[in-house]
Amino acid sequence: MDFPVTLDSQLTASLHRQLYDEIRRCILSGRLAPGQRVPSSRSLAESLGISRATVTMSYECLLSEGYLQAATGAGTYVCRQLPDELLRAKNPATKDKTTNRSVVKTAHYKRLSKYGAHLRDKEWLGFGGPEPEIQFSFGRPAMDEFPMREWQRLYNLRFKKALFNELDCPSKSQGYAPLRKAIASYLARARAVQCDPDQIIIVNGSQQAIDLVSRVILDRGDNVGIEEPGYIGARKAFEVQGAQLIPLPVDNSGLTVDKLNSIPNLKLVYVTPSHQFPTGVVLSLPRRLELLNWAEKTSTFIVEDDYDSEYRYKGRPIPALAGLEHHESVLYIGTFSKVLFPALRLGYLVVPVSLIEVFARAKWLADRHSPLIEQQVLTDFINEGHLDRHIRRMRSFYEQKRKLVVAALQKSFDGRIEILGDNAGINVLIRLQTDVSDEDLVALARTRGVGIVSTRAFYSGAGQTGEFLLNYGGISDAAIEAGILRLQDCVDSR
Secondary structure (H helix, E strand, O other): OOOOOOOOOOOOOOHHHHHHHHHHHHHHHHOOOOOEEEEHHHHHHHHOOOOOHHHHHHHHHHOOOEEEEEEEEEEEOOOOOHHHHHHOOOOOOOHHHHHHHHHHHHHHHHOOOHHHHHHHHHHOOOOOOOOOOOEOOOOOHHHHHHHHHHHHHHHHHHHHHOOHHOOOOOOOOOOOOHOOOOOHHHHHHHHHOOOHHHHHHEEEHHHHHHHHHHHHOOOOOOOEEEEEEEOOHHHHHHHOOOOOEEEEEEEEEEHHHHHHOOOOOOEEEEEEEOOOOOOOOOHHHHHHHHHHHHHHHHHHHEEOOOOOOEEEEEOOOOOOOHHHHHOOOOOEEEEEOOOOOHHHHHEEOOHHHHHHHHHHHHHHHOOOOOOOHHHHHHHHHHHHHHHHHHHHHHHHHHHHHHHHHHHHOOOOOOOOEEEEOEOOOOOOEEEEEOOOOOHHHHHHHHHHHHHHEEEOOOOOOOOOOOEEEEEEEEEEEEEHHHHHHHHHHHHOOO
8 A cells, every 4th residue: 555554552543443534534635546446455454464354344434435435356446536525515607607596596486385485575574784782673581680500400400310212202292291281380370371281282482383373274365363563473474374464453452352343254363462562552351351252253263472471560460361261262372482581492382172183283294393301491490480480580670670761761852752551571662753764763773883673564554653662671771771872862963
C-alpha cells in the first residue's frame, strides 16, 4: 500500500476504528484516487502486523458506507463517487438563474391545492427585520419569573426513572393520560369546567387546537362568526379551510350576541370571552348565557379560546362558557404558553363526548402525539401544586406591572390617550389622539427601538385608526417606562 498507516495500541480507539479512520482520510484527501485498488485484507494485515479480522472489520465499514466497493474476483477498489460528494450541495448554474426560478415557482404554484393557493395569495403574518430593543408587539410572559429550578428538578427525576418503552409512540394520540386527568382537575377548580379526562386532547399550543377544529368541523363555504376585531391566527386558520368569515362586532361588554339572530347558517362562532383579543374586554355573564342559549337553539358550535383567563385583577371570576353549558356545543381551548413559557408548546382542547374519537384521529393524523417527557414533567408540576402557586404569584406580579403601564401612559399622554379593556391579561389596548398615521408611527417607533402593533390587522374592514396593542408581560419595569417615553417622543416629534 502506497500510503503510511499508523496504528497505536495504546489509544482508547480500537485498532479497526483507527484503520477505518486512516483509510477514509486518505480517500478524502485524494491520496487514494477513485477507482484505485486497495490491498487485500490478508496482505494489509501482514504488513501492519495485526489480525486479518481487524482489517476485515474496517473494510466492511468502508464498504457499507460507500467509500469502497468490491468486485467479485477482482479485488476491492475506492468508489468513483464518494458519499461525501453525494451529500455536498451542488452550486446551481448561474445562467438565467432568476428567470429559471421564476418559471419553476409559477409552475409549482399552479399545482397547489386550494389550501396551498390560499396560503400563497393571502397577506401573511410577520414583522420582518431585527427585533426592537423594547418589544411591545409580542404577548410574551415574564419568562425570567418562571420557577426553572423546580421544573429542572422534575425534569431530571423523570429522566432518571424513564423507561425505554416511553421512548416509543404512546398508544393514544390524545396525550398522556395522567396529564389529561390533572388538567381536568385544574379546569374544575379554576374555570368551573366539568369534563372527563377522555374529552381532553393534548395539542401543541392553542393554534394547533384551532387548526384541528377548522379541519374537523368546517367545509369550504361554511359560515364562521368571528369577533371584530379578533385574533388573526384563528381568522387565518378558518380562511385557509375555505370558510366564509362573518365579522361580529365587539363592544364594552364583549361580543354583541343579538347580532347573531340576523345571520343564517353559521357553522361555528369563535370567541375569546375571558379577555377578548385585542380589546381586552370581558364577555358579560348575561351575554354568555344568551350566547349559549342561541347556540343550543341553532345547533351551532362555539369555539372558546381561553388563552389567558388566569390573569384577571378585579371583580369575581366569571366561569368559562364551557363551565356554564351542558349541551355539548362548546369546544374549549386552553394553553400553557402564557402561564408557563411559549417554547413548552403544550395546550389542550376539550371536546364534546360525541366528538372524542374523531378529534383523537385528527390529532393522530396531524402529528401522532405531543412530546411525552414534557407532558410527564407538566403533570408532576401540576400535581405538586407548582402551577397554582405560580399563577397566584404571577397574577399579583402582572397586576402591578399593568398599573405601571397605565400610570406611565397617562403621564406621557395626558388627555391624549384612551386606555381600553378590563383589568386582565398581559396586554393593554390604547387609542392615541395623533395626526401620525398608524403605519408611520409603527415605523418611527421601530427606529427608536420600540416595537408596537396597530390593531388594523385585527379587523376585517378598515379598522380603528390610532389604536395600538401593547404587550407588557415579558418587559422589565425600566424598559416599560423607557419604551413609553420613546413612544411619546415619536408622537410629539411629528
